[in-house]
Amino acid sequence: MNSRPWVVVEAPDDRGLRRVTVGGSAAGSVWSLRELRKLLARLGHPDVDVEDPASVCWHGEGSATWPDRPVRRRATMAVMTAGLLASGMLSALIGWPDASGALTFAQRIIGAGLVLAGVVQVAGAVLALDHWGRREYRASGAVVLLGVFIALATDSLLFLLWLEEKEVTPYLFAFVPLGCWAVWAFTVLIREKAWKGLPHPGRFVAGFYATALLSAVSLAYSTLYQPATAPLRFTLNAEFGRARQDRSRDYIHIPLKVSVKNTGDVSVYVVVNDVSVYGRYARYSGDVSKEAFLRAWEKSIGEKGKEGEEAERHVDGFTFKTLSSTRLYEPGDVLEAGQEDTFVHVFQIPRDASYDLIDVDVQFTYMRKDRGRIDVEQYSKPHQSWRHPRFACRAVVTDDVDECPLDPLTYHGRVRHNNNLVNVTRAPLYVTAFWAPIGPPRYSISSFHFTGGRINGAADKRELKKFGISSRHATAEVSVAELLRFIPAAPR
Incomplete structure (x- = not known):
């Protein structure tokens, strides 16, 4: 036996x-x-x-020796699993909008990387049951460690982005607690050397840090470098055509041709645009003294929103009257890279009008499409401020109220950053534009949503710069004498 x-x-x-x-x-x-x-x-x-x-x-110890602490082990396993599941869902939720709809390939890669990171964290949550169980899979500890490291890196990045503005958002109550959890979980796993089950732990650690570095470089490139370096150029021209006599009325028709071309490499959203035609009245006089010349110039400052860039010795008392006002595009339209559009607008003046000059001011305000996305469906719907006073410009701005257009059409819509990591750390932002036939258009980006409060001018300027919102202008003028050159004189 x-x-x-x-x-x-x-x-x-x-x-x-x-x-x-x-x-x-x-x-x-x-x-x-x-x-x-x-x-x-x-x-x-x-x-x-x-x-x-x-x-x-x-062997070693008898039947009375069982050093396991089941309550502590199971509690650690439960907290680790729950944290990995929550962090994985957060990563996938943040990454999916970019993965499925980002403008650039690099941004889609970042979004897909976040979704993949979420999958890795969910896999880590499943293997956490084995790692704090009987460890039947040698790599379970390494996968859990990788998932926790991803969670720590993601939550740290979100917190750093949040520090830039320190705005309260719903996601703040997710990534801050998860960040604290990730610090604890990472400490626990490092202390117990969770990678020990791997055959080549050194290679795992090296690949681990290399992946983190490449992800950081890719994120910085797509978020900071690429949008800042992509060139943006526009050609904006305006010119008057040959005037024509109306056959049945004592008016002349004047064609105005405006051309817009996006000659850069970036598509843009049209925030607001305006084409305003003015007739100039002036008082002509003989030679005047230097003092009288300066007094006349000082008196003319402020006409038509100008800052005194015109001064003539034999002409003073400038007065401008709006003859026509129109737009080339609807707010929210997209002007693609390389796209060129030409518009012809015809306006009328009386044949015996006393204007000496006619000039046109063209303003084209745009937002770079590689900096953000506008909810075009929402933004393109105008609100009539004379019927809905809460949409009036003067009711919501805090500075330069006198520059607000009277009774404007108001456009208002949600705007988002192209990187969803930034969106979840910011309060919702909205782009607002006011346009009326008289007065220059006005625009802003802020958290203001016509539900109380006012537009913050200082914050507005920062957001305008971040989203790459800017304006281009074109002007042209023609003398009425030139327009009437080809029209027979009226019979007396």
Whole structure:
């Protein structure tokens, strides 16, 4: 008869788990004496006396030594699993809009990377059950560590982005607690060297940091460098055509041709645009003294919104009257890179009008499409401020109220950054534009949403710069004498 015991219980490992062999074959591992009895019963030996040295051999420690702390181990496993699941869902939720609809390939890669990071974290949550269990998979600890590191990096990045503006958003109450959890989880895994089960742990660590570095470089390129370096150029021209006499009325028709071309490499949204035609009245006089010349110039400052850039010795008392006002594009339209459009607008003046000059001011205000996205469906719908006073410019701005157009059409819509990592750390932003036939248009980007408060001028300027909102202007003028050159004189 063989005197060797047929059940062998090995000494507990550093976690308190004891390996069991039956008849020389591995039977499993157990955390407690109760689990040992269940294991033997499952193998068909329910009546084995674990205290009988003829049946059971205890290596290292006896049947009374079970160092496992089940409550602590299971609590750690539960918190680790819940944190990885929550962080994985957050990463996927943030990354999916960019992965499915970002403007540039680099931004789509960043979004897809966040979705993939979410998948890795969910896989880590599943393997956390094994890592704090019997560790049947050698790589389970490394996968959990990778998931926690991704969570720590993502939450840290979100927190750094949030510090730029320090605005309260719903996501703040997700990534701040998850960031605290990630610090704790990373500390726990590093302390217990979770990568020990891998055959080449050094390669894992090197790849781990290389991936993090490449992700950071890619994010910086797509978010900061590329939008800042892509050139943006416009050609904006305006010219008057040959005037024509109306056959049945004592008016002349004057064509105005305006051309717009996006000669750069970036598509743009049209925020607001305006084409205003003015007739100039002036008082002509003989030679005047220098003092009288300066007094006349000072008096003319402020006409038609100008800042005194015109001064003539024999002409003073400039007065401007709006003859026509129109737009080339609807707010929210997109002007693609390389696109060129030409518009012809015809306006009328009386044949005997006393204007001496006619000039046109063209303003084209745009937003770079590589900096953000406008909710065009919402923004393109005008609100009539004379019917809905809360949409009036003077009711919402805090500075330069006198420059607000009277009774404007108001355009208002949500605007988002192209990188959703930035969106989730910012309060909702809206682009607002006011346009009326008289007075220059006005525009802003702020958190103002016509539900209270006013537009913050200082914050507005920062946001305008971040989204790449700017204006281009073109002017042209023609003398009425030139327009009437080809029209027969009226009979007296």
